[in-house]
Amino acid sequence: xxALRREGRRFAPLISPRPITAVRSSPIAPxxxxxxxxxxxxxxxxxVRNRMKSVKNIQKITKAMKMVAASKLRAVQTKAxxxxxLWQPFTALLGDLPSVDVxxxxxxxxxxxxxxxxxxxxxxxxxxxxxxxLNSGPEKETKYVILxxxxxxxxxxxxxxxxxxxxxxxxxxxxNYTQVxxxxxxxxxxxxxxxxxxxxxxxxxxxxFVPTVSTVLSPEIVEREAESGGKLGDLDNYEVEGGETKGxxxxxxxxxxxxxxxxxxxxxxACSEQGARMSAMDSSSRNAGDMLDRLTLTYNRTRQASxxxxxxxxxxxxxxxxx
Amino acid sequence: MLRQASRLLARRPRLAAxxxxxxxxxxxxxQTADATFTEAWSKVIPNLDPPKxxxxxxxxxxxxxSSIPSKLTVNFVLPYASALATKEVDMVIVPATTGQMGVLxxxxxxIAELKPGVLSVHEGNEVxxxxxxxxxVFIHANSFADVIAVEAVPLDQLDANLVQKGLAEFTSKLSSxxxxxxxxxxxxxxxxHSALNSALTG
Numbered sequence: 310x311x312a313l314r315r316e317g318r319r320f321a322p323l324i325s326p327r328p329i330t331a332v333r334s335s336p337i338a339p340x341x342x343x344x345x346x347x348x349x350x351x352x353x354x355x356x357v358r359n360r361m362k363s364v365k366n367i368q369k370i371t372k373a374m375k376m377v378a379a380s381k382l383r384a385v386q387t388k389a390x391x392x393x394x395l396w397q398p399f400t401a402l403l404g405d406l407p408s409v410d411v412x413x414x415x416x417x418x419x420x421x422x423x424x425x426x427x428x429x430x431x432x433x434x435x436x437x438x439x440x441x442x443l444n445s446g447p448e449k450e451t452k453y454v455i456l457x458x459x460x461x462x463x464x465x466x467x468x469x470x471x472x473x474x475x476x477x478x479x480x481x482x483x484x485n486y487t488q489v490x491x492x493x494x495x496x497x498x499x500x501x502x503x504x505x506x507x508x509x510x511x512x513x514x515x516x517x518f519v520p521t522v523s524t525v526l527s528p529e530i531v532e533r534e535a536e537s538g539g540k541l542g543d544l545d546n547y548e549v550e551g552g553e554t555k556g557x558x559x560x561x562x563x564x565x566x567x568x569x570x571x572x573x574x575x576x577x578x579a580c581s582e583q584g585a586r587m588s589a590m591d592s593s594s595r596n597a598g599d600m601l602d603r604l605t606l607t608y609n610r611t612r613q614a615s616x617x618x619x620x621x622x623x624x625x626x627x628x629x630x631x632x
Numbered sequence: 633m634l635r636q637a638s639r640l641l642a643r644r645p646r647l648a649a650x651x652x653x654x655x656x657x658x659x660x661x662x663q664t665a666d667a668t669f670t671e672a673w674s675k676v677i678p679n680l681d682p683p684k685x686x687x688x689x690x691x692x693x694x695x696x697x698s699s700i701p702s703k704l705t706v707n708f709v710l711p712y713a714s715a716l717a718t719k720e721v722d723m724v725i726v727p728a729t730t731g732q733m734g735v736l737x738x739x740x741x742x743i744a745e746l747k748p749g750v751l752s753v754h755e756g757n758e759v760x761x762x763x764x765x766x767x768x769v770f771i772h773a774n775s776f777a778d779v780i781a782v783e784a785v786p787l788d789q790l791d792a793n794l795v796q797k798g799l800a801e802f803t804s805k806l807s808s809x810x811x812x813x814x815x816x817x818x819x820x821x822x823x824x825h826s827a828l829n830s831a832l833t834g
Contacts, residue, residue, distance in 0.1 A: 388712070391712055391713045391714065392711055392712070394707065394709040394713075394714035394717060395709050395710075395711055395780065396686060397686075397690055397707070397709075397778075398707060398709065398770055398778030398780055399780075400686050400687060400690055401690070401693050401770070401772070401776075401778065402743070402770045402772070402778070404687075405685050405686050405687040407666075407669040407685050408668040408669040408672060435680055436680070436683050439673065439676065439677040439680055442676050442677060443672055443673060443676050443677070486711035486712070486782065508683065511684065511689070519683075519684050520681075520683040520684070521683050521684045521685065521686070521689075522683040522684075522685060523685070523686050524685070543741075543773075546741050546773065547741045547742060547743050547770075548740055548741065548742045548743070549742070549743050549744070550728050550729070550730050550733070550742055550743070550744035550745075551728055551729035551730045551744055551745050558743060558745055561745055561768075562743065562745075562768060565767070565768060565780070569711070569780065572711055
């Protein structure tokens with residue numbers, strides 16, 4: 310009797326009195342829709358099994374991505390930590406004036422090319438937009454130089470006219486100083502600026518990345534600030550050796566400072582990207598694990614329900630025969 | 633994503649507390665620079681934390697002492713490593729564009745550009761020599777010297793044969809150069825190689 314019922318169900322679309330609505334599984338796989346007490350429908354075990362298989366694959370993939378990010382992080386982290394000494398002498402000499410009042414500021418936003426790295430690119434873009442807003446006013450203009458695909462995608466939507474230069478595929482080859490100094494050279498040649506503000510995520514630890522802005526001033530602004538006293542007032546006390554004019558040395562100094570600060574910023578951002586990807590993939594695999602647990606419970610419940618229904622049918626059929 | 637955001641938000645105030653546990657540690661000067669920026673930021677963008685600036689990540693330098701200190705503190709940094717970090721030495725000789733410059737404690741504050749040459753660090757009786765390609769040196773009034781070089785190698789890692797070959801190569805390039813850019817590049821090559829040569833021989 311139950312066997313006949315089961316056979317009947319294989320041709321369900323043709324002979325079932327109830328229309329099959331909302332069939333969630335693929336039309337190829339036979340649907341063993343079970344009906345418990347009136348109104349309750351159980352999802353079929355085949356559907357749950359397929360879902361479990363795909364979730365398990367996703368868990369494996371994200372776990373592998375986490376391992377890859379961890380190994381890449383280890384490689385870049387030593388480089389970034391070694392380069393930290395590079396910008397400190399410049400800040401010791403020239404100080405740091407993020408609130409300097411200039412006519413032309415250029416925001417250099419550093420972001421990653423690949424996604425799946427958490428929220429660090431959005432944070433960088435938000436900070437860049439904030440700086441743009443901070444430095445806007447009469448006679449003041451702010452332009453963007455973008456490094457990385459992700460910031461490009463976000464900034465091109467509403468600030469397209471403010472973008473001067475876009476550079477992508479930075480990490481195709483391992484990062485080194487020569488590459489970054491060529492990049493810095495390009496930016497310095499093509500973009501007019503009074504102050505350059507470099508926005509990046511500084512790497513503190515695997516779970517903490519601090520958005521940071523480093524300011525590099527053009528030589529004219531450095532002279533202006535030195536003359537007006539204040540933070541850079543004792544710059545005039547420094548004797549400048551060599552070169553024909555002080556201005557020439559200061560120009561070289563500003564360019565060198567920019568390339569050093571860029572090098573450190575790019576390395577720190579690369580570290581933050583890998584760290585953020587590690588934690589994103591880690592929470593993703595944990596989520597997949599949770600989903601798998603829930604699906605296993607649903608699967609077992611469905612399986613047991615169908616077994617129970619079959620038993621009920623057999624027993625009720627047997628008792629009907631006995632009379 | 634939301635889980636991460638709450639984790640990061642919870643961590644950020646703790647991190648800020650850790651980098652500046654005692655606000656009296658920092659000299660008042662960089663507090664004000666940061667303060668104007670943070671104030672301006674919070675007026676314009678109230679919802680977002682202001683970004684950090686490099687000053688908050690740096691140890692402040694000691695002020696100029698009244699008497700000349702006995703030792704010079706040297707920071708010798710390269711893009712790939714800090715060769716010397718706050719090392720106390722007696723004297724350094726740097727290859728500035730105006731010639732070899734000796735730096736002793738109490739040297740007047742100077743900014744100098746470096747040309748390819750030999751940097752020697754004198755500590756007691758031992759002298760360490762490096763060949764630097766170029767860079768800058770900042771000498772501060774408080775007897776701190778910062779040498780920032782693009783490339784530096786200890787002298788014993790230089791190969792004399794390759795130096796000669798490079799010199800010959802660049803000399804021939806200079807004679808066959810047509811554009812100004814090629815001439816400049818060849819000239820730079822010659823300068824570096826002849827400096828290497830004199831470093832090895834002298």
